[in-house]
Amino acid sequence: MSTELTRMRDSAVLLGVLAAVACGDGTEAPSPGASGSSSIGGSAGGGVGGTAVAGSSGFSGSSAGLGGTGAGAGGGSAVGCAIPENGMEPPSLLSQTGCVNMVEPSKPLAGFVPYSVRSPLWSDGAEKHRFLRVPSGSKIHVVDCSSPAEAAGCADDSIGGDDGHWQMPVGTVLVKNFSLGGKIIETRLVMRRSMTRWLFYGYEWNEGATEAALLPDDEVGKDRQVGAQVWHYPGRGQCPQCHTPGAGFSLGPSTPQMSSDFPYAEGAMNQVDKLTQLGLFDAPPKPLPGYPDPAGADELEARARSYLQVNCAVCHRPSGEYGGMDMRWGKPLADMKLCELSERDPGKNGLPKYRVVPGNPTQSSMSFRVHALDELRMPEIGSNVVDPIGAKLIDDWIAAMPTTACPPQP
Numbered sequence: 001m002s003t004e005l006t007r008m009r010d011s012a013v014l015l016g017v018l019a020a021v022a023c024g025d026g027t028e029a030p031s032p033g034a035s036g037s038s039s040i041g042g043s044a045g046g047g048v049g050g051t052a053v054a055g056s057s058g059f060s061g062s063s064a065g066l067g068g069t070g071a072g073a074g075g076g077s078a079v080g081c082a083i084p085e086n087g088m089e090p091p092s093l094l095s096q097t098g099c100v101n102m103v104e105p106s107k108p109l110a111g112f113v114p115y116s117v118r119s120p121l122w123s124d125g126a127e128k129h130r131f132l133r134v135p136s137g138s139k140i141h142v143v144d145c146s147s148p149a150e151a152a153g154c155a156d157d158s159i160g161g162d163d164g165h166w167q168m169p170v171g172t173v174l175v176k177n178f179s180l181g182g183k184i185i186e187t188r189l190v191m192r193r194s195m196t197r198w199l200f201y202g203y204e205w206n207e208g209a210t211e212a213a214l215l216p217d218d219e220v221g222k223d224r225q226v227g228a229q230v231w232h233y234p235g236r237g238q239c240p241q242c243h244t245p246g247a248g249f250s251l252g253p254s255t256p257q258m259s260s261d262f263p264y265a266e267g268a269m270n271q272v273d274k275l276t277q278l279g280l281f282d283a284p285p286k287p288l289p290g291y292p293d294p295a296g297a298d299e300l301e302a303r304a305r306s307y308l309q310v311n312c313a314v315c316h317r318p319s320g321e322y323g324g325m326d327m328r329w330g331k332p333l334a335d336m337k338l339c340e341l342s343e344r345d346p347g348k349n350g351l352p353k354y355r356v357v358p359g360n361p362t363q364s365s366m367s368f369r370v371h372a373l374d375e376l377r378m379p380e381i382g383s384n385v386v387d388p389i390g391a392k393l394i395d396d397w398i399a400a401m402p403t404t405a406c407p408p409q410p
C-alpha cells in the first residue's frame with residue numbers, strides 16, 4: 001500500500017529529528033497507561049531512520065497559508081516541536097518544545113492549523129484553543145463505517161474511533177491550551193510517534209503565564225487553586241484513560257466535530273473543506289451530520305446525545321474503561337443499557353436504584369452522578385465542577401423520556 005509506505009517514510013524523517021541512534025519503535029513493550037503512552041497490538045510502522053533533520057523543515061508545507069508568519073513566530077519557539085524518541089523524556093519546559101506560541105498561546109505557530117469542535121469536552125469552564133499539525137505529505141484517514149472494509153471494525157468497536165473519526169498519521173502533533181479567566185493555565189500535547197505509540201504530555205503554566213513546566217508521569221495529577229475553583233492537572237497516566245485505542249487515541253478531530261466554520265486568519269471557512277483544500281486527507285471525507293452544540297438550539301435528544309458522545313462515551317463504549325453502558329452517538333436507547341439496575345450500590349448510600357428511570361431524573365443514577373462532586377462524580381476524571389449546561393441537559397433528556405423507553409422497572 002503506497003499510502004502506508006509514504007506515511008512510514010515520513011515518520012522516519014520526523015522521528016529522526018531527535019534521534020541520536022537508530023532505534024525501531026517496534027522494540028517498545030506495549031504498556032498502556034503505565035507511562036502516559038498507549039499501544040495497540042501489531043508491529044510498528046518501520047524503523048526509525050536516525051537521519052537528523054534540521055529545525056522544522058520536515059513539517060513545513062502541510063498547512064501553508066495558515067498559522068502566521070513562518071518558523072520562529074511566537075517568541076523563540078524555534079525547536080520545531082519534535083516528537084520525543086523512544087526512551088526520551090520530553091523537554092521539561094514548554095518553551096523548549098517548540099509546540100506552542102509562548103507569547104500568544106491562543107494563536108497557532110507556523111505549520112499548525114487551529115481548529116474548534118462543535119461539541120466540546122466540558123473542562124470546568126476553561127476556554128480552550130486547539131491546534132493540529134500533520135507531517136508534510138502524510139494523510140489523515142477518515143473512518144467510514146459504511147464501507148465494507150471498515151464496517152466490521154466499527155461494529156465490534158475495534159477500528160479506532162467512530163464513523164467519521166479522523167485517524168491521524170504518524171508524526172501528528174495535537175495541542176490544546178486551557179485558559180481560566182483569560183489566563184492560560186495548562187497546555188496538553190498528544191503526539192503520534194509510531195503506528196502503535198501515542199504520547200501524552202501536560203504542562204502547567206506559571207502565575208505570570210510566561211513559561212510552563214512538564215507535569216509528572218503519574219496517575220494522580222495535581223490540583224491547584226485558580227481563582228474560585230480547584231483546577232485539576234491530570235497526571236500523564238490519566239490521559240490514556242480517555243484517549244483510548246477504541247476511541248481512536250485522538251478524540252476531537254472528526255467530520256461530525258469539525259463540520260463548522262472556523263475564523264482562519266485568511267477568512268472564515270468550513271474546517272473540513274479547509275483541510276481538504278490543504279490536501280490533508282487520503283480520500284474526500286464522506287459528509288456526515290455535525291454533532292449538535294449541547295448549548296445550542298437543536299432538538300433536546302440530539303443535544304443530549306452529542307454531549308454523552310463527547311463527555312462520556314470515551315469510557316462508556318464496548319472497548320472503553322466501563323463498557324457496561326454504551327453512550328455513543330447513534331446508539332438506539334435500547335442498546336445503551338441505561339434501563340438496568342445500577343451496578344454500584346443500587347438504592348444505597350443515596351444512590352438511585354436504576355441508571356435511568358424515564359421521566360424521573362432524581363431517581364436516575366445517571367443524573368445523580370453528574371451532579372456529584374465526591375468520588376461518585378462522573379465523568380470519573382478530568383472535572384471538579386458540575387457542568388451547568390451538561391447536567392441540566394441530561395436531566396431534561398431523562399425528564400422528557402417516555403415511560404415506555406424502558407421495560408417495567410420494579
Ligand code: HEC
Pocket residue numbers: 117119120121122130174175176188189190200201202233234235236238239240241242243249250251252253310311314379381382
Ligand atoms: C475525561 C477524559 C479526558 C482526559 C482525562 C484527558 N482528555 Fe484530552 N480530550 C478529551 C476529549 C473528549 C477531547 C476532545 C474534545 C475536545 O477537544 O474538547 C480531548 C482533546 C484533547 C486534545 C486535542 C486533540 C484531541 O485528541 O482531540 C489534546 C491535545 C488532549 N486532549 C490532551 C490530553 C492530555 C495530554 C491529557 C492528560 C494530561 C488528557 N488529554 C486527558 C478527553 C480527555
Ligand code: HEC
Pocket residue numbers: 241242308311312313314315316321322341342343344345355365366367369370376378379380381
Ligand atoms: C474516564 C472514564 C469515564 C468517563 C469519562 C465517564 N465515566 Fe461513568 N463510569 C466510569 C467507571 C469506571 C464507572 C464504574 C465505577 C463507578 O461506578 O464509579 C462508571 C460508572 C458510571 C455510572 C454508574 C453505572 C452503574 O451501573 O452503577 C453512571 C450512571 C455513569 N458512569 C455515567 C457517566 C456519565 C453520564 C458520564 C459523562 C458525563 C460518564 N459516566 C463519564 C468511567 C467513566
